[in-house]
Amino acid sequence: MTGVRVLLSRLRGIFGGTTRLDEEIAGHLEMLAAEYERAGLAPDEARLRARREFGGVAQIREVYREQRGLPFFDTLSQDLRYALRQLRRSPGFTAAAILTLALGIGANGAIYQVLDAVVFRTLPVRQPEQLAIANLTGNGKSVPFSYPAYRELAARQQVAEGMFAASNAPLRQAILRTRGSVETVNAALVSGNYFDVLGVSARRGRCFNEADDRAAAPVAVISQAFWQRHFGGSPALGAALDINRAAVTIVGIMPSGFFGESGANAPDVWLPMSMQPRVLPTDWLDAPYYSWLEVTARLKPGATRSQTASALTALYRELPELGSPDFRVELQPANQVLAELNARTAHPLFILIGITASVLLITCCNVANLLLGRATARTHEIGVRLALGAERGRIIRHLLTESSLMCAFGTAAAAGLASWGSRALVRMEGWQLTLDPSWRVPGFIAAIAIVATLLFGLAPALAATRFDLVPALRSNRRTLGGGSPRQFFGKLLIVVQIAASLLLLSGAALLGRTLWNLQHQDFGFVRENLLRVDLPVEFGPGMVSRSNAQRPRLQERLQAIPGVRSVAISSCGPFSPWQRTGWASTPERPLQKTDYVRYTYVAPGYFETLGIRTLAGRTIDQNDRAGTPPVIVLSDTAARILFGKANPVGRLVSLTKIFQAKGAALVAGVVQDVRYSPRDPYAFQIYFPFTQSASPMTEAVIRTAGNPSALANTVRATIHDMDSTIAIGNIVSVQSQIDSGLVRERMMALLTGCFGLLALVLTTVGVYGVIAYAVERRTQEIGIRLALGARRPQVAAMLLRELGMLVPASLAIGIASTLGVSRLLGALLYGVAPQDGATLALSTSLLGGVTILAAWLPARRASRLDPMDALRQE
């Protein structure tokens, strides 16, 4: 207790002078002098006597001050003042060190801030740990719920606090019409108790509830992001939205952090379930066999997942006419689902933070080398201080204060850099993340700053103070031996720098090649001068017949635009937001479990317009009509999978799991494989003529004579002019669509490239510094050698020997660690192996070449010294 009180009073005492003491002393002396005067002494005599009696005022004050404050802080402020003076004395060095540290720490902070937001993202709801996602599992697979099954189960169950249903898939591309313009929004149909069970409320307005759902109220709740995007933040409550031709009124806006219950998909608009028949073509609310809902339950406090799941299973199996004994209800913690998603999102971030950590390591080595060089320049000063009796610990503390001060300045700049960088990163990636400042981010930055300070500050300080006093004091700074600990330490720093730089350069090269491979791969079609027009599907009765009626006219009108070479119309083609999969079998080969068969519907002229080569037979043309025998076109891979080496043209393929002759289609031809997205792994493709199937068109693809984007407005106007009811989505060139699909790859390549370059520059500076220092140290010796007739190349070679086997050794270490670590890049790479020899050889020779150049320049300069000048130097 007493200890705490003393400490507190001492802490208070740090701030505060000795005025109280001075006043007390003055009073004391006066009273004492008055006493002597009364005893008969003269006033002057009395004052003198009083002073003698009192003792040394200065000593008393000193003792008092030590007693009053904390001596540690006193010396600290002394150290800080001294360190500031030292830093001001060499502003160039200080600025370089602070800037390097700010970059190194800031890069780490920026990546960490994003990583923190991803990894620690939790469901934005009340007590998310109680939420569990319900799956209907049976026969080894999971199926979604139908609405009647959900309704009955939710109404009868009493084991969970609540259950809600949400559907995202069918309305992920809902059509939103606003005065002539058409865009797609991500809408979700949710049961009326959705917001209630999640335990969330609107930021503005209100959430809809079960009463709204029962009354089939045409209401909607929108996300903060959609509000900003669509309304620009102006009042939206009460505004009407036209979604899939149903009018709804906005009643609430959710807070910015709310992204729904899954995290995989953040809806723009939430609609009550009872709106379903009005926004989708068929009524699924009374369709017991149509499974389309994801159900989430909130467990009762204290109830376990397995208890709740078995109770729900029993209930489900007994549901009259809906339940089935083949299925059981499984509950998966919603947090775990989100955590798995977070881990996938975080993977590239973990790689980036590994990279920035290496950059920081190189940074620290560089600053340590600079400090070491400076400590050498200060050998004399340190020697004098040691000789005058300064403790080694005190001098180390001094040097460390200087490093900490630099690091503190660097960290302050880094904090700004980190917050700017993380925001830029999230914007670039297009993530829906809220970068809330958590205590972990400043904590992380502070922790790496401390580690960095110890790394770059402590070791040089130790090395700088460990030497014999005598040679240091002999004032000859240039003859300190080559075998001193600081020489060894300096070399160790170079090894670490070169090895880490190689790692970064190789990583950057691998990711750079990945980007190049993805951009320059053969997509199977000619991508230049190609314009894609998204035609969002408007679900509703008659959508197929309407599309069939519009299609030939649309093709004709687009064809007539000047600058258009040809027009293709398709459904579920490359870069389409829609994907259609199905079955395929031949008499010899039924569908295999691993088959992923993609269906694409095309109008005549499709393959010619996209430039997809025909490998055998013919493609789809005008003669394939509704009445003629059904035909299909196979991709090369599909043909090989279904028919092996045999000629597939004229053979039959059934679109069922097991071959059925009835309804089987005739293979008209084979075309080359097409990639639907840059990393598309599926090449099993089947093309159908629109005329023989029931699928609405989803896009038009236009081959233009010149720049495709220049035609976008004309195309939009032409379609609108032809039929103003057709919804038109994005119109962008295929090339820019490829590019926008490679945002992450480009970002990774760009960031690692920048960091690799930074590492290269820092390492070059480090190596240059070591040789330049050796030249400075040995100038006299060089002069003597030159004067005695040494040839210049010999002198240069002698200096280069300072590096000795350092460069090859560190490159070898770098190669070994690159081979070990690059596996981690695995899934991010494309078309290049993590341990690709050519890439490694290239980065090794680049780094080796640059380091040798950096060493050679000062060595060459030294060998050209005038011997007389060199000898005359101190």
Place this chain on the structure above:
Amino acid sequence: MDNRAEVPYGTLDLMVLKTLDAMSPLHGYGIARRIEQVAQGALELNQGTIYPALLRLEQRGWISSKWGVSENNRRARFYSITPSGRRQLTAEAENWSRTVAMVNRLLEGET
């Protein structure tokens, strides 16, 4: 030759506490004078050393202080003993007596 004794190490605090126990409140000068009076000239006290001691005791919460007016109409800091200071005094005084008794026995045994 001066036969006055230096203040034995660590006893100044005890003397100050005892003085304040006998008469509080008292300013620094008064405390110094009182100690010298009691010692009857047998103690060589640098009066200034009283101030670090006063600060030390105050930091431990054994005495408290406040500004007041001295007999010659000057502002002076007056010190008084606190209850915990009294407890400390009792404990320290016992301790001191034990130490003195022990040293005495040791010295008597020698002769």
